[in-house]
Amino acid sequence: MQTQQQVDLDTLISSLVAIVGADHVLTDAAELAFYATDIYAAGKQPRAVVQPASTDEVVALAQLAGEHGLSLVPRGGGASYTDGYLPTQEHSLLIDTSRMDAILDLNEEDMYVTVQTGVPWAKLNDALKPLGLRTPFYGPFSGLHATVGGGVSQNSVSWGTGTFGVSAESVLGVEVVLAGGELLRTGSWGTETSTPFFRHYGPDLTGLFTGDNGALGIKTAISLRLIRRPPEFIGLSFKFPDFDSMHQGMTAAAKLGINTINFGLDPTLQQGQLGKTSTSDAMAAALAVFKTSRNPIDGLVQVARMGMAGKRFLSAQNYSCHYIVEGIDRASVKSSAAAIRNAVAPYGAETANTIPNVVYAMPFAPFYNVLGPKGERWVPIHCLLPFSRAVPFRRDLEQLYARHENSMREHKIQYGAMFLSVSTNAFLYEPVFYWEDERNACIDRMVPADYLAQLPTYPPNPQGRALVAEMKQEIIDLMHQHGAAHFQIGKLYPYLADRNAAAVKLLRDIKAAVDPKQGMNPGALGL
Numbered sequence: 001m002q003t004q005q006q007v008d009l010d011t012l013i014s015s016l017v018a019i020v021g022a023d024h025v026l027t028d029a030a031e032l033a034f035y036a037t038d039i040y041a042a043g044k045q046p047r048a049v050v051q052p053a054s055t056d057e058v059v060a061l062a063q064l065a066g067e068h069g070l071s072l073v074p075r076g077g078g079a080s081y082t083d084g085y086l087p088t089q090e091h092s093l094l095i096d097t098s099r100m101d102a103i104l105d106l107n108e109e110d111m112y113v114t115v116q117t118g119v120p121w122a123k124l125n126d127a128l129k130p131l132g133l134r135t136p137f138y139g140p141f142s143g144l145h146a147t148v149g150g151g152v153s154q155n156s157v158s159w160g161t162g163t164f165g166v167s168a169e170s171v172l173g174v175e176v177v178l179a180g181g182e183l184l185r186t187g188s189w190g191t192e193t194s195t196p197f198f199r200h201y202g203p204d205l206t207g208l209f210t211g212d213n214g215a216l217g218i219k220t221a222i223s224l225r226l227i228r229r230p231p232e233f234i235g236l237s238f239k240f241p242d243f244d245s246m247h248q249g250m251t252a253a254a255k256l257g258i259n260t261i262n263f264g265l266d267p268t269l270q271q272g273q274l275g276k277t278s279t280s281d282a283m284a285a286a287l288a289v290f291k292t293s294r295n296p297i298d299g300l301v302q303v304a305r306m307g308m309a310g311k312r313f314l315s316a317q318n319y320s321c322h323y324i325v326e327g328i329d330r331a332s333v334k335s336s337a338a339a340i341r342n343a344v345a346p347y348g349a350e351t352a353n354t355i356p357n358v359v360y361a362m363p364f365a366p367f368y369n370v371l372g373p374k375g376e377r378w379v380p381i382h383c384l385l386p387f388s389r390a391v392p393f394r395r396d397l398e399q400l401y402a403r404h405e406n407s408m409r410e411h412k413i414q415y416g417a418m419f420l421s422v423s424t425n426a427f428l429y430e431p432v433f434y435w436e437d438e439r440n441a442c443i444d445r446m447v448p449a450d451y452l453a454q455l456p457t458y459p460p461n462p463q464g465r466a467l468v469a470e471m472k473q474e475i476i477d478l479m480h481q482h483g484a485a486h487f488q489i490g491k492l493y494p495y496l497a498d499r500n501a502a503a504v505k506l507l508r509d510i511k512a513a514v515d516p517k518q519g520m521n522p523g524a525l526g527l
Contacts, residue, residue, distance in 0.1 A: 009047065012068060016050055016093075019060045024051035024099065030441075035075065035094050036087055037442040039370050040379045043086025046073065046094040053099040055175060055183070055220040062218065063181035065093060071519045072179075074214040076150025077120060078446060079142040079367070081379050082490030084154065084213045088523040095218060097149055103127055104221060110197045111226040112172055117149025117219045121159075122364040124148060134229040136164035143364035145446065149219050155211040155487040157422055159363055162259035162323070165423040166487065168210035172199045175221040176209050179515040189223060196223030208510065213490055215524035216514050230326035233260070234337045235356030239318040240348040243394055246319040246419070247427070249347035251387045253323065254421035256343060258336045261359075264321040268416030269432065321348070321419070322356040367447050372414075372434035375455030377465075380418070381472055381492075382430040383484035390427045393482045397431065400478060404471060411464035412436040426485075431475060433468050437461040489525055496526040 016025045026032065026049040035049045036042055047070065052058050065072050071092035075085040087094060097118035105114040108131065115124060121139025128134055137160040140146050146156065152174070156167040164170060173187035173196040186205040189196035199206050209216055240246035246264055253259065323340055327333035341350065372378050385393055401408075401415060408414070413435040420428040436458040444452070476493060479486075486493040496504055511518070511527050518527070 012064075012070075013048060015064055016048060016061070019064065020050055020052050020057055024053075025049075026051070026096075034441045034445055035096060037440050038078065038080045038083065038086060039440075039442055040081040041083060041086065042440065043083065044088060044090045044092075046087045046090065046092045049094045049096050051096045051099045055177065058095065058177045058218055058220050059181045059183060061093065061095065062177050062179060065519060066180045066517065069517070069519075071522050072218060073521050074149070074153070074218045076118065076147035076153070077142070077145035078442060079140075079146045079370075080150070080154070080488065080490065082488045082492040084488065084490030084524065085521075086491070088491070097147060100149075100220065105196075105223075106131075107195075107197075108133065108226075110195065112195075112197050112223050113226055114196055114221055114223040115148050116221055117147060117152075119148050120144060121146055121148060121151060125363070128226070129229065132229050132231075133226045135170050135224045136160050136227050137167045137170040139364065141363075141365060141369075142367070145367060148222050148224070152210050152222055153213050153219065154490075157420060157428065157487060159261055161420065161422055162254070162262045163257060163423070168207065170224050171206055171210055172196050172223040172225050173206055174209045174219050174223075176217040176219050178217045179517060179519050184217065187223075211487070211489065213488075213524035214521040215527050216511065217520060228328075230260075230328060230333075232328070232330050232333045233324055233326045233360060234333045235353040235360060236323040236325070236337055236340055237320060237351050237353045237355055238322075238344050238348040239320050239351045241318070243319060244391055245347040246321055247387075247390050247394075249344040250321050250419065250421050251427065252343035252347070253321075253340045254387070254427075255424050256336075256339055257424045258325060258339060259323045260326045262321060262323045262421055264319065264419035266319055266417045266419075268414065269418055270318070270320060320351070320355075322353075322359070324356050324360050366451065368451055370443055370447060371439070371455065375452075375457065376414075376434040377437040377439070378432065378434055379468065379472070380430050380432045381475060381479075382428055382488075383479040383482075383486060384422065384426045384428055385482060385484055386425075387427050389482050389484075390429060393429065393479070393484075396478055396482070397475065400471070400474060404467070407467055411461065411467050413464055413468060433471070435461060435464045435468055437465055491523040491526075494526070 013025060013027060031049060032045040036045045050061060052061060062072060069091065071089050072095055073085055073087045073092055074095045074097060076097055100116035100118035101123065102116045103113065103119065104116060121143030125138050140151060140156045140158040151167045152171055173185060173189035176184045178184055187196060188194040188198040188201050209219060238249060240249060250262065250264055325333050325336040325340065327336060370378055413433060416432045418430045418432065422428055438458060438460045480494055480497060489495050
């Protein structure tokens with residue numbers, strides 16, 4: 001005999017099938033487990049995973065959720081580790097946006113592109129490249145998986161960040177389905193007679209839905225501005241004896257505002273993922289560098305330099321930083337490169353530019369780096385700091401690591417860090433943990449199988465996992481003490497802690513206005 005709960009679930013599933021089709025309503029336990037897991041952790045399993053293909057279908061799902069008292073949790077490409085798309089309630093629907101992957105309007109005349117939110121950054125970049133166009137920010141390193149919707153919801157950084165800032169700064173307008181199914185468009189897009197070509201038409205409503213992690217609604221389409229793709233680039237690499245000198249060099253270069261992308265690495269990361277390069281990987285990188293060179297002769301020169309440099313620059317003692325500068329002609333990029341060299345010269349020495357050349361040629365790498373170089377589990381955390389606070393934070397962080405040194409050694413935990421300057425005014429510090437442990441459902445599906453087959457596997461390490469979780473929280477608390485900000489807030493970072501009371505009240509009032517039943521991704525932003 002069926003219980004009332006089962007009857008209700010059957011009715012719900014039938015209604016979902018009527019909206020998106022039977023093939024796009026997932027209820028199998030293994031599927032629910034996968035979609036309710038990110039790179040690091042697992043949330044509660046939802047009632048179903050639903051895969052809409054259009055804004056109209058999302059509107060219908062929001063209306064249905066309102067009728068059934070269900071929470072809605074949007075998921076982009078799954079390349080996350082801050083619980084952003086992990087359900088906090090079982091009575092929820094997880095909205096997988098992977099079918100919403102169409103480029104809706106590519107307007108070369110008015111220089112904007114409108115896409116559905118499930119479009120991966122790599123797909124958008126590939127579509128724009130033959131036209132000689134690009135969005136100013138054009139994706140995180142995980143752009144093969146990471147979507148435009150996810151990147152805008154998380155305020156992503158990487159490609160274009162050195163000059164153009166975070167993903168939100170390239171957004172012109174958003175289309176959002178609010179709780180109950182009401183449809184909102186922002187900027188000039190919100191006017192019936194206009195198009196999504198301009199953001200700042202009155203108060204910036206677009207900004208409410210950038211970095212919101214889906215707490216205020218489900219974005220279904222996003223308009224981004226376009227720029228001409230710079231035809232020339234130069235990669236630069238520098239090595240430094242310690243963190244302080246690297247930080248000074250990166251700070252001096254950041255204030256110029258002329259690099260498309262930059263990133264710094266500590267010795268652990270240099271010797272880890274970058275030090276582990278197979279012959280096939282090296283051949284693929286060389287081919288990519290050759291294809292992106294200005295001409296065949298330049299391509300041969302670049303590949304030859306890669307071969308001669310080898311991995312000599314990956315010294316276990318060095319910190320390093322890598323830059324890509326772009327321009328409309330060779331003279332302009334040489335001028336920008338010279339300015340960065342002059343800024344960094346007092347603090348470090350230039351070295352082989354293999355890394356930026358390869359990264360530029362292969363901007364969106366396969367999903368390898370969600371594991372350590374020997375198949376270990378991996379999780380980063382991060383903070384944004386004013387340049388003046390990065391060194392004091394670093395010193396306190398080193399003391400924290402020292403307190404846990406023996407325990408980390410016992411439970412086979414290592415740490416490293418990556419760094420990045422955001423535009424001309426922020427320093428991103430990203431601590432990373434590696435530890436021996438079993439893989440989870442997300443990693444097993446998203447990392448290419450042929451790569452996984454090359455790696456060792458490990459038994460469960462609950463003590464190591466618990467220590468990583470404990471240290472993560474201690475570091476986040478330390479970041480907060482130093483006045484840090486964060487991207488990818490999800491359900492991890494203390495967004496509301498110590499925030500101005502009027503700002504908290506305004507945010508809660510906005511949440512109540514657009515989501516009165518608190519059903520949009522409960523827990524995101526701490527709401």
